[in-house]
Amino acid sequence: MATPAHAPDVVLITKSNCHLCADARDAVGRVTAALGLGWTERSIDDDAALRERYAEEIPVVLVDGVQRDFWRVDEARLDRLLRRALDRPA
Template sequence: MATPAPLPDVVLITKADCHLCADARDAVGRVTAALGLGWSERSIDDDAELRERFAEEIPVLLVDGVQRDFWRIDEVRLARTLRRALGRPA
């Protein structure tokens, strides 16, 4: 029996008072819910290293530590990326 793929680590990097971040939360929530996955959110307001790295690109989406999108989240691309990470047909 094949070992199931580990669940992808989905992290949305945001900041306060960011309308694109609200849209990104909704998009990530829809896609991950459809695939039965969780996700987390981190704010650059609370993390100087994240602020230094991503200040001009917020919101930023990371999957397994790799930047996959920023500003506007492409739901189709995210779903395809996550299905591949799960070992499912894209």
């Protein structure tokens, strides 16, 4: 698979002891793996600024710094967003 000119920056913001976060990890992992992309996870437990901004919406998915989902990850929507960012047909 060719490396895209711009691989979207996918970040999952989580917290400890969060069952929705576990579901979100699985969803983000499935979508990004299918597209050959990586992703990172950041915890509000370790970052006061993230905790202040996102505490009531955890988990949160950011794509290129833009909030795209929270609480439950819509895998189809995330796939569409990432494909669009990669300029790949669905």
